[in-house]
Amino acid sequence: MEIKVCGPGCANCTKAENIVREAVAAAGVDAEILKISDFAEIAKLGVLSTPAIVINGQIKCVGKVPAKNEVLAWLKEKNC
Amino acid sequence: MLDKEEAMKEIPPISCSCPDGKSMENKAVKPGAGQIFYTIILMAAGVALWFLIYRQLSSFSVFLTYSVLSLRQGSHLGAAVSFFLYDTPKVLMLLGLVIYVVGIIRTFFTPERTRKILAGKRESVGNILAALLGIVTPFCSCSAVPLFIGFVTAGVPLGVTLSFLVAAPMVNEIALVLLYGLLGWKVAALYLFTGLMVAIVSGWIIGRLGMERHIEEWVLELRTNADTVPDNKLTWNERLNGGKAAVVDIVGRVWIYVIAGIAVGAGIHGYVPEGFMATIMGKGAWWSVPAAVVIGIPMYSNAAGIVPVIHALLEKGAALGTVLAFMMSVIALSLPEMVILRKVLKPAMIGVFIAVVGSGILLVGYLFNMVI
Numbered sequence A: 001m002e003i004k005v006c007g008p009g010c011a012n013c014t015k016a017e018n019i020v021r022e023a024v025a026a027a028g029v030d031a032e033i034l035k036i037s038d039f040a041e042i043a044k045l046g047v048l049s050t051p052a053i054v055i056n057g058q059i060k061c062v063g064k065v066p067a068k069n070e071v072l073a074w075l076k077e078k079n080c
Numbered sequence B: 001m002l003d004k005e006e007a008m009k010e011i012p013p014i015s016c017s018c019p020d021g022k023s024m025e026n027k028a029v030k031p032g033a034g035q036i037f038y039t040i041i042l043m044a045a046g047v048a049l050w051f052l053i054y055r056q057l058s059s060f061s062v063f064l065t066y067s068v069l070s071l072r073q074g075s076h077l078g079a080a081v082s083f084f085l086y087d088t089p090k091v092l093m094l095l096g097l098v099i100y101v102v103g104i105i106r107t108f109f110t111p112e113r114t115r116k117i118l119a120g121k122r123e124s125v126g127n128i129l130a131a132l133l134g135i136v137t138p139f140c141s142c143s144a145v146p147l148f149i150g151f152v153t154a155g156v157p158l159g160v161t162l163s164f165l166v167a168a169p170m171v172n173e174i175a176l177v178l179l180y181g182l183l184g185w186k187v188a189a190l191y192l193f194t195g196l197m198v199a200i201v202s203g204w205i206i207g208r209l210g211m212e213r214h215i216e217e218w219v220l221e222l223r224t225n226a227d228t229v230p231d232n233k234l235t236w237n238e239r240l241n242g243g244k245a246a247v248v249d250i251v252g253r254v255w256i257y258v259i260a261g262i263a264v265g266a267g268i269h270g271y272v273p274e275g276f277m278a279t280i281m282g283k284g285a286w287w288s289v290p291a292a293v294v295i296g297i298p299m300y301s302n303a304a305g306i307v308p309v310i311h312a313l314l315e316k317g318a319a320l321g322t323v324l325a326f327m328m329s330v331i332a333l334s335l336p337e338m339v340i341l342r343k344v345l346k347p348a349m350i351g352v353f354i355a356v357v358g359s360g361i362l363l364v365g366y367l368f369n370m371v372i
Helices: A011-027 A039-044 A068-079 B002-009 B033-068 B076-106 B111-118 B123-136 B141-153 B158-170 B173-183 B185-208 B217-221 B236-271 B276-281 B288-296 B303-315 B320-332 B335-341 B347-371
Strands: A002-006 A032-036 A052-055 A058-062
Touching: A002 A011, A011 A032, A011 A068, A039 B141, A039 B217, A052 A068, A058 A068, B033 B076, B076 B123, B076 B173, B076 B236, B076 B303, B111 B123, B111 B141, B111 B158, B123 B158, B123 B185, B141 B158, B141 B217, B141 B335, B158 B185, B158 B320, B173 B185, B173 B236, B173 B303, B185 B320, B185 B347, B236 B303, B276 B288, B288 B320, B288 B347, B303 B320, B320 B347, B335 B347
Parallel strands: A002 A032
Antiparallel strands: A002 A052, A052 A058
């Protein structure tokens, strides 16, 4: 599984990344977490507002820091 | 790749107003009719209590200053302290209420939806729509670049995109609430109207100038696709939680600036002699408007900190136009945002952007000084 956290590096983007890391650790799934801070790449993914979470190429949330529960739910979707 | 990452680090960590979606946790339970009823009762009671407390604030601050702290009536310190004790709870209460309502309204708008509305719109209509949507679309200045790219590559005209980017920070709910609370609804309405006009007209002018070639080439080569973003279908419960999250997030972030701003304002209120500001910021000083705009650009403050200061300045004889121009310049033209936008716009374009928006603000300043 590949998880992309998009954000130029403001406080909320870092928060989002940490939450994703925590969730991945808690779920014990094998996932590669990439922090995307290049604007061109962010835009190519179709993201307009950061922070955004993209899992396996599918945008899960934009413009907000997700709750850990939300991330855990996304991780489960992909696992079954 | 490496040098690109280096370049990214140059962006200053500006105070970012991205919504913190903590409370948007998925509560998948559908509320029953009983629960809705209960929520409505609770909210009505809350609003009633809010008004009750709000109306007592003035007498309470007087009581606290002169009876509890037993400061002398008419003293500098007494004036400053009662100003502070009245304005702080008043402003914080107003902020809480309005941010809650705006937070709920904002759950209906996303940048993606706004883009869909704006794509392919004609320029004049598009500029007006963009400025209006700039008020209600949740937007954070760190997202300015992806948003810019997303808008422009999806066929939103450059001028329309810029109308959005000007209006979004300039006409914000915090500024309006504070202006309303401290200076009355007329000043707030004037600010809302002229702020929108500056955003609409400067976007339109830049559109007329045909500046498209001053967008960095790599932006125009991009293909983006925003239809991949899931449309958020929220329940009312989630929307109310969105409002609550906005209050916790925004008030949690700005309360310190509000208090600092009110403290400075209180100092000016208590100690600066009446009419002192008239000589340097009054109507007679023609140069004060451009000076206010120029000084405002490098200053980066949110509306929360600047309005209480403005309130006090006005009291001491500063002209309304000069003061509004200063405020618009501080919150709409900020150096950090220009640095971020430089990633996608060439220097000439940044220059034109500052010049056009700055002239608009200047006009607003002179207009008010002349009319009022």
